[in-house]
Amino acid sequence: MQRIAFKMILNEGQKEIYKKRHDTIWPELKKLLKDNGISEYSIFLDEDTNTLFAFQKVTNGAGSQNLVSNPIVKKWWDFMSDIMKVNSDNSPVTIPLKEVFYMD
Template sequence: MQRIGMVIKLNADKIDEYKRLHANAWPDVLDMIKKCNIQNYTIFLREPENLLFSYYEYTGDDYEADQAKMAADPKTQEWWSVCMPCQKPLDTAKEGEWWVEMEDVFHLA
């Protein structure tokens, strides 16, 4: 199992919309997340900085292939198209990078 942590900014004027979207996440998108070997997926919000932190556990054997499978899914692409306007990459994100992966420095099981 691989633990993944990522961070991105949330636009202040989109906080309520983002919360509403995720309170009613689309079943097809949730199913695709599971089909791509992701479990225990959680998104946290830190205000007033408006930072989103996501955590999930990857249980598959080929992370890149599962991520590509998810990215190719039309329903997931549609979901991202409504969520992405709420988000803003960190100033330190690389070209083309959206959610930025974080280093796993400590874990207590």
């Protein structure tokens, strides 16, 4: 099991809609993530900076970042593109984070 983390940027004033969309995450997206080795996925918000911190437990080096060509993922990106900082293909701008400490 590997742990990966990355940051994303939420647009100002979009906290409630972001949470609502994730509270009702599409079942097909959730299944896709689990079927591709993502056993845990958490996203935290720093409200002072609108920075989203994402954490995933993955197997075989998999992760949501490896599903970029999947139509379900692309549809989700389009759905989320109005409330967060995105690239030209509507994928969220992500900044990988390096783990510097872990305690089990």
